[in-house]
Every structure is written in C-alpha cells, then in structure tokens.
Amino acid sequence: MPAFFIMPEIKKSKKPWIPKKKKTNKSWSFDPRYHTMQWRKYRQSFLMDNPLCMECKRVGKINAAMVVDHIKPLSQDDSDHNFWNKENHQALCKRCNNRKARTDKLRTNGK
Numbered sequence: 001m002p003a004f005f006i007m008p009e010i011k012k013s014k015k016p017w018i019p020k021k022k023k024t025n026k027s028w029s030f031d032p033r034y035h036t037m038q039w040r041k042y043r044q045s046f047l048m049d050n051p052l053c054m055e056c057k058r059v060g061k062i063n064a065a066m067v068v069d070h071i072k073p074l075s076q077d078d079s080d081h082n083f084w085n086k087e088n089h090q091a092l093c094k095r096c097n098n099r100k101a102r103t104d105k106l107r108t109n110g111k
Contacts, residue, residue: 065091
C-alpha cells in the first residue's frame with residue numbers, strides 16, 4: 001500500500017506591491033433597490049427599449065447605452081415614486097453617466 005503525503009495548507013501571502021482597493025462611497029451600491037430582481041428586470045427591459053445613449057444621440061454620436069440614469073438624481077428626491085418613475089429615466093453610456101454624476105455631485109455640493 002503506497003504512503004500518502006499530505007500537503008500542508010499554503011496561506012495566501014500579502015502582496016505589498018499591489019495597491020489596496022480604496023473603499024468608495026458609491027450611493028447606488030448602498031441603495032437596496034438596485035439589488036432587487038425587480039430592478040434588474042426593469043433595467044434590462046428599459047435598455048432593450050432604449051439601446052442608444054440619449055446624450056450621445058443629442059450630439060450626433062452613436063453609443064450603446066449601459067446605464068439607466070435617473071434624470072432627477074435620487075440625492076434630490078429619494079422617494080419610491082422618483083426611483084421607479086419611467087419619466088425620470090434615461091439610457092446613457094458609462095461615459096455620459098459618469099459625466100452627469102460629476103455635474104450632479106458638484107451641483108448638490110455647491111448649494
């Protein structure tokens with residue numbers, strides 16, 4: 001009968017040369033409504049109906065929409081009505097959404 005050698009458990013070593021990820025306070029990730037199956041289905045349906053970025057389309061560019069954006073930011077009105085209101089949604093590409101998020105943040109911090 002052959003003898004078996006049991007390998008010792010190897011612990012993962014810390015890699016000091018890899019920078020640690022900074023914790024960011026992204027408001028969307030903390031809102032539980034974004035993590036529901038209802039939102040995921042709605043988002044998929046909305047993006048199928050609106051496949052192009054609305055901001056890019058306004059300036060004559062064609063880019064695929066990846067994000068359902070709230071026109072009136074949730075930081076101004078966090079109600080369920082504002083969250084689910086179709087009139088308050090627009091399809092944006094990530095670049096336009098990031099630009100809008102920066103301007104919204106500056107606008108709310110500037111007041």
